[in-house]
Amino acid sequence: MTNASTQALLAIYLGETYAEIEVRSVSKKKSLKKPEILFKKNYFLPQSSLKTTLGNVQKNLVELNVQITDIYVVCRYLERLKTFRLGGSVVQVVHQGFENSYVVENTSRVSLAAAALVISINQDSSNDFLTSELARLKKINPDSNKVALELDSNIIPETEIERIKKFFTDQEYKIFQCDQPQNLLQVRKTLLNAGSEGTKEEIISELKDNFAEAQIHFWVKNEFHSADSASFENFDLYFSSQDFLAHLLKQSNKKILSHFDRECWRILGSGVKNIWESPWGLIERTYHTTTSIALHPLTEILIDETSRLQFSKTPASSEPGPMIAGRGVKSLLIDLFWNHIQENPDFKTLFPQLGNALLQTKIESQFKVLEKGQRSVSAELTKNDLIVFVRDLIDFELELKLGHPVSDSEKTIWTGHLAKLVNSKSESFSWTENIFDQIGKN
Amino acid sequence: MSTHLDSHKFLALLSPFKNASIMNNKGELIYSKDADSFKTTTSRIVLFQIAKKYLSPKPGDIIISNDPENGGTQLNRIFFICCLHPNLFVVWDAELNDVQFKIPLTPLVESNQKNAMIWNALIESQPSADKFRIFFEKQISKMNQMQVFKKFIAAISAENYQKTWFKLTKSIFEDHFSLKSYGQHQLMIEYRNQHIKINASADEKQNIKSFKLDFSGTALAGQFSCASHVVESGLMIEISKYYHFEKCLSQPILDHLKLLLPPKSIVSKSIPNGEYNFELQKLTRQMMRHCLNQMNIQGKKIEKKFNAYSTAYISLNSEHIQFSNFLSNSRIDFLVGDLFEKISLNHTEKDYKAVLKYRLDKTAQLNLYGVKAKTDSETRWIKINGEITHHGQFVLKKNDELSFSWKL
Numbered sequence: 001m002t003n004a005s006t007q008a009l010l011a012i013y014l015g016e017t018y019a020e021i022e023v024r025s026v027s028k029k030k031s032l033k034k035p036e037i038l039f040k041k042n043y044f045l046p047q048s049s050l051k052t053t054l055g056n057v058q059k060n061l062v063e064l065n066v067q068i069t070d071i072y073v074v075c076r077y078l079e080r081l082k083t084f085r086l087g088g089s090v091v092q093v094v095h096q097g098f099e100n101s102y103v104v105e106n107t108s109r110v111s112l113a114a115a116a117l118v119i120s121i122n123q124d125s126s127n128d129f130l131t132s133e134l135a136r137l138k139k140i141n142p143d144s145n146k147v148a149l150e151l152d153s154n155i156i157p158e159t160e161i162e163r164i165k166k167f168f169t170d171q172e173y174k175i176f177q178c179d180q181p182q183n184l185l186q187v188r189k190t191l192l193n194a195g196s197e198g199t200k201e202e203i204i205s206e207l208k209d210n211f212a213e214a215q216i217h218f219w220v221k222n223e224f225h226s227a228d229s230a231s232f233e234n235f236d237l238y239f240s241s242q243d244f245l246a247h248l249l250k251q252s253n254k255k256i257l258s259h260f261d262r263e264c265w266r267i268l269g270s271g272v273k274n275i276w277e278s279p280w281g282l283i284e285r286t287y288h289t290t291t292s293i294a295l296h297p298l299t300e301i302l303i304d305e306t307s308r309l310q311f312s313k314t315p316a317s318s319e320p321g322p323m324i325a326g327r328g329v330k331s332l333l334i335d336l337f338w339n340h341i342q343e344n345p346d347f348k349t350l351f352p353q354l355g356n357a358l359l360q361t362k363i364e365s366q367f368k369v370l371e372k373g374q375r376s377v378s379a380e381l382t383k384n385d386l387i388v389f390v391r392d393l394i395d396f397e398l399e400l401k402l403g404h405p406v407s408d409s410e411k412t413i414w415t416g417h418l419a420k421l422v423n424s425k426s427e428s429f430s431w432t433e434n435i436f437d438q439i440g441k442n
Numbered sequence: 443m444s445t446h447l448d449s450h451k452f453l454a455l456l457s458p459f460k461n462a463s464i465m466n467n468k469g470e471l472i473y474s475k476d477a478d479s480f481k482t483t484t485s486r487i488v489l490f491q492i493a494k495k496y497l498s499p500k501p502g503d504i505i506i507s508n509d510p511e512n513g514g515t516q517l518n519r520i521f522f523i524c525c526l527h528p529n530l531f532v533v534w535d536a537e538l539n540d541v542q543f544k545i546p547l548t549p550l551v552e553s554n555q556k557n558a559m560i561w562n563a564l565i566e567s568q569p570s571a572d573k574f575r576i577f578f579e580k581q582i583s584k585m586n587q588m589q590v591f592k593k594f595i596a597a598i599s600a601e602n603y604q605k606t607w608f609k610l611t612k613s614i615f616e617d618h619f620s621l622k623s624y625g626q627h628q629l630m631i632e633y634r635n636q637h638i639k640i641n642a643s644a645d646e647k648q649n650i651k652s653f654k655l656d657f658s659g660t661a662l663a664g665q666f667s668c669a670s671h672v673v674e675s676g677l678m679i680e681i682s683k684y685y686h687f688e689k690c691l692s693q694p695i696l697d698h699l700k701l702l703l704p705p706k707s708i709v710s711k712s713i714p715n716g717e718y719n720f721e722l723q724k725l726t727r728q729m730m731r732h733c734l735n736q737m738n739i740q741g742k743k744i745e746k747k748f749n750a751y752s753t754a755y756i757s758l759n760s761e762h763i764q765f766s767n768f769l770s771n772s773r774i775d776f777l778v779g780d781l782f783e784k785i786s787l788n789h790t791e792k793d794y795k796a797v798l799k800y801r802l803d804k805t806a807q808l809n810l811y812g813v814k815a816k817t818d819s820e821t822r823w824i825k826i827n828g829e830i831t832h833h834g835q836f837v838l839k840k841n842d843e844l845s846f847s848w849k850l
Contacts, residue, residue: 097786097797104787104794107850108773115789182784294454305686306617308446375617381445389447397454399590 005067008038009439010057010211012071013241013431014203016079017263017318018350019043019050021057022432023066038066040432042350046319047327050077050206058210068214071207072224072435076241076263078199080318082279086195087113091137091147091173093164094181095155096122102187102281109281112191113148116140121151125160130167146194147173150181185275185284189235192280196234219244224439238278239287242268245415246288248434252413256402258423261416262334262350263318265293265394267401291401293394297334297418298322301386307375309386323363326353331366336387337421338363346417346430394422444606446614449473449689455532455591458584462534465490466604470693476679478535479755479768480720482515483691484674486533489513489521493547499525504551504585509544510716515672517542517715518757518809522550524585527599532588537766538577539759539807540570544714551582554589573762611687612694618685619644619651619698627733629748633725636661636708640726642733653681655730656702657709668722669712670703676723677701680730720755720811721833728813752822754812754832754846761804769812769822769848781806782844793821797845806838821849 006025013020020042024035039060043053061068090113094101099118103111117140119133137144147168151161165175174197178190204227207216216227220236221243236243245268249257257268269289276285298321300312311333320327323335324347334341341347342354353359367383374380381389398406406423414426452473456462460478463486465471474483492513493505505523508514514521521535548564549557565574588595597603626643639659645652655677678699682688687695703710709722732748739746754769760781767776774794778784782798789795800806810824814832823830824846826838838844 098784098788100789101784101787103789104774104796105777106773106775107789107794108775184778184787294450305621306614308614311447311450381447385445389445393447393450393454396451396591396594400454400457400587403587403590 011432011435096120260418481675484671502554530599611690663711667711670710750815760806
């Protein structure tokens with residue numbers, strides 16, 4: 001006879017580069033105030049895929065005889081899509097003369113759909129026409145499986161639009177409909193929903209594969225929404241973590257939130273904006289104003305062509321990640337602070353190799369190479385000089401953006417695992433603890 | 443300690459601005475940023491010198507001007523000269539399309555207080571006073587934002603700091619300069635039936651590295667011309683980008699760049715409304731880039747023919763909306779917004795096409811400037827009500843049609 005399993009909730013912060021996962025036992029949500037933490041761990045996603053990560057968690061929970069009933073996700077995972085052209089499998093159905101209309105406002109933005117996968121509707125929108133057009137597009141991309149309908153009911157009758165919709169449904173295409181094709185903000189939103197569908201489905205299917213019985217909830221705006229509900233759209237998931245932080249800010253009754261995490265440094269204000277300047281162009285979405293700090297935890301420190309130390313213009317790729325993760329070969333800003341963070345329990349589980357003396361020697365040697373590679377001894381910046389400079393620059397930028405010195409904690413709430421580096425008075429931070437707090441309040 | 447990385451702090455300080463300079467009391471450039479498609483590096487220096495001579499700004503003062511014949515560029519581009527410390531000034535510019543009149547050097551703010559008389563005459567008396575008030579208050583708030591950094595301002599105002607910074611930037615310039623070829627290239631083009639001639643040379647004599655640009659031989663100005671600082675601003679940016687010292691463009695570097703712009707020529711005579719500024723700055727930048735590329739061709743020198751390409755700057759100003767759109771060789775920034783009904787709007791291959799119908803009852807002012815090249819006239823054009831046009835000021839009425847076809 002087997003023991004009855006413990007029912008539990010799983011909270012996950014699914015970041016761009018890491019996942020923080022915590023499981024707490026509950027019989028009733030109200031008892032969350034004194035929960036039993038059954039499992040808590042951080043995973044560096046470039047070294048452990050989402051699939052492997054969740055598989056590992058599931059294995060641990062099986063050993064503990066724990067059954068997950070609900071999963072609460074705060075997500076920044078879609079951030080990784082921001083540098084990509086999206087919509088490789090998305091077909092656009094548009095009125096003739098409006099092919100890829102969303103691009104024209106700003107051609108330097110990343111594209112949201114494959115420019116060639118377009119069906120232009122003029123006089124003929126019959127099923128025969130659609131069949132022949134689809135056959136043409138299938139030659140370009142046989143795997144296309146989503147369609148964005150950008151059709152105006154003032155130009156083509158609603159019944160025709162419904163027929164076209166049915167045609168694509170019958171062809172097993174997932175439909176994304178734009179009700180206002182004249183409005184480019186709406187067109188972009190529709191295409192982004194279509195282009196992000198795969199990643200959202202990836203998250204859901206990986207969670208379902210490991211916790212088949214669990215209900216999945218995503219944080220969007222100011223609450224958790226069931227993953228299968230229509231109360232949020234795919235593109236809302238780009239804002240999940242930002243919305244969550246904004247909610248923490250609101251609850252704190254402070255004016256500004258300074259977020260210093262392992263993967264982004266930014267400031268959230270109390271004001272809101274209604275138009276998002278996305279990498280793909282303007283999209284309508286209400287969100288809290290944010291300002292990024294110029295330096296990024298993955299900013300590379302390098303020697304330029306005149307043998308001077310410089311910071312890279314853009315952050316390094318998360319794969320293989322910083323040296324503290326064990327495989328990185330570039331000196332990144334976060335590596336500069338390795339001995340400040342090595343005792344932090346979260347970093348110990350995220351980067352277990354950081355405790356390895358050989359890795360520590362490698363990091364130090366790399367910074368020595370940077371020190372010695374500089375142009376002249378008189379202009380040489382040591383690792384310690386850099387640490388002082390980086391802290392000073394962050395303080396400077398924060399003061400400019402916060403409008404008060406960093407030490408003035410009255411108006412600002414600090415979040416993120418690296419907040420202590422910037423403000424020693426800030427409290428330790430955990431995404432999952434905050435998620436459980438919010439579950440308790442819901 | 444001063445290091446070349448201090449450029450990051452200067453950049454942070456100037457983050458509220460698109461185009462801005464930090465200068466000392468002698469008028470020496472400490473740091474410069476030009477993120478707008480229209481460059482004003484030298485214009486800001488010129489205006490600072492004039493403001494200093496006639497109005498001697500003190501800490502907490504902001505002096506404004508837009509006079510195209512006196513250091514300014516276009517009427518809608520307002521320059522702000524702000525004194526943060528007796529030895530530290532920030533000069534920036536910002537656009538307000540409603541300003542279509544000349545503002546001579548004017549003390550808008552004195553000792554951190556708005557000059558009430560000027561404020562009433564210049565802002566509150568305007569038909570669109572709200573728009574003016576929001577614009578100017580926003581600019582003044584930028585000074586307040588910078589003034590918070592008392593310690594930093596005091597540090598970089600010190601002569602010793604500036605001396606060390608200039609030494610650093612000079613050495614960065616010399617290192618970058620040495621990484622490119624020395625040599626000379628001459629280019630003469632005919633544009634609007636006028637000759638524009640440029641002779642560029644990079645040289646080192648007696649251990650002094652210098653870059654010289656000589657426009658001798660350029661036709662005398664008729665109607666088509668602009669102030670020399672307009673051309674110079676564009677060329678400074680082109681050179682600093684090419685040599686990768688844009689992060690430390692400062693006085694010691696300017697001292698190594700010699701520009702000879704013959705008086706009263708196309709490239710050195712201002713006109714009252716500055717209407718050819720954008721066109722001439724863009725054209726001379728194209729010419730400059732060609733010369734730099736030719737000077738640095740590796741191996742066998744092959745004379746590559748210069749072909750100018752079309753660019754367009756379209757500013758739109760209606761009751762509550764101000765758009766600045768830009769069509770260039772590499773990108774299109776054209777915010778359609780709600781001003782227009784879209785008759786067609788599409789992108790196929792590298793062609794971008796739009797037919798837009800103006801939809802508001804209130805008219806809109808449309809200013810169109812840019813380089814008009816002969817070689818791409820078939821693939822890059824702009825029409826207003828069916829008529830091809832590339833230059834001028836227009837009034838758009840309801841149902842007027844603006845269309846363009848632009849190949850990248």
